[in-house]
Amino acid sequence: MANNKNVRYLNPIAIDTKSERYCRFRKKGFKYIDYKDGDFLLMLVNEQGKIMPRRLTGTSLKYQRRVGQAIKKARHIALLPYVADQLH
Amino acid sequence: MLRTRYETVFIITPVLSEEQAMDVVKKFKDLLEEQGAKITHQENWGMRKLAYPIQKKSTGFYFLVEFDATPDSILPFETEFRRDERVIRFLTTKMDKHHIAYAESGRDRAKKRADAPAAPAAEVSVEKA
Numbered sequence: 001m002a003n004n005k006n007v008r009y010l011n012p013i014a015i016d017t018k019s020e021r022y023c024r025f026r027k028k029g030f031k032y033i034d035y036k037d038g039d040f041l042l043m044l045v046n047e048q049g050k051i052m053p054r055r056l057t058g059t060s061l062k063y064q065r066r067v068g069q070a071i072k073k074a075r076h077i078a079l080l081p082y083v084a085d086q087l088h
Numbered sequence: 089m090l091r092t093r094y095e096t097v098f099i100i101t102p103v104l105s106e107e108q109a110m111d112v113v114k115k116f117k118d119l120l121e122e123q124g125a126k127i128t129h130q131e132n133w134g135m136r137k138l139a140y141p142i143q144k145k146s147t148g149f150y151f152l153v154e155f156d157a158t159p160d161s162i163l164p165f166e167t168e169f170r171r172d173e174r175v176i177r178f179l180t181t182k183m184d185k186h187h188i189a190y191a192e193s194g195r196d197r198a199k200k201r202a203d204a205p206a207a208p209a210a211e212v213s214v215e216k217a
Binding site for chain 1: 099139150152
């Protein structure tokens with residue numbers, strides 16, 4: 001039975017270092033999220049056109065609400081789809 | 089009455105020709121002037137593809153108008169939008185100070201970009217002569 005001394009891994013196992021998630025809106029100092037800017041909002045929406053949750057994007061509650069409002073307005077004026085199959 | 093700043097985006101049905109669409113735009117701008125509103129900015133996004141079909145149409149003529157108006161002049165403005173069937177979608181939003189700052193900075197950037205390319209082109213032609 002190989003004792004664990006000479007058990008070498010092919011490559012170091014990547015213990016997923018918990019990358020410190022930050023709210024990019026607060027970091028960059030966003031003052032206003034524009035509902036007319038379709039390409040920017042596309043980054044905050046997943047393939048089906050749904051709004052990305054905070055636990056994935058790490059945004060703070062204050063900006064997540066504004067993002068939500070902006071995306072809903074953009075959907076109303078048909079800049080973003082309500083539902084899409086493959087968006088990006 | 090204190091005037092607040094609003095911004096309206098509306099989509100005109102693509103069936104109309106260019107000047108008919110501009111007539112619709114003119115009609116709403118005159119309506120705004122009648123209400124005593126002052127138009128501060130307007131943008132013509134032209135014909136764009138819609139993200140989903142509206143009234144069986146997949147493209148639309150987008151127009152944005154930004155204006156200062158008294159709050160009670162918004163209701164007649166919007167009922168007129170609902171009555172006019174050439175406009176298939178409209179959205180009026182009140183602009184808070186961050187939104188205004190964002191819009192104005194956007195315009196300065198656009199203007200700067202507009203003047204910037206003109207300068208280098210001029211130099212190039214000078215050398216050629």
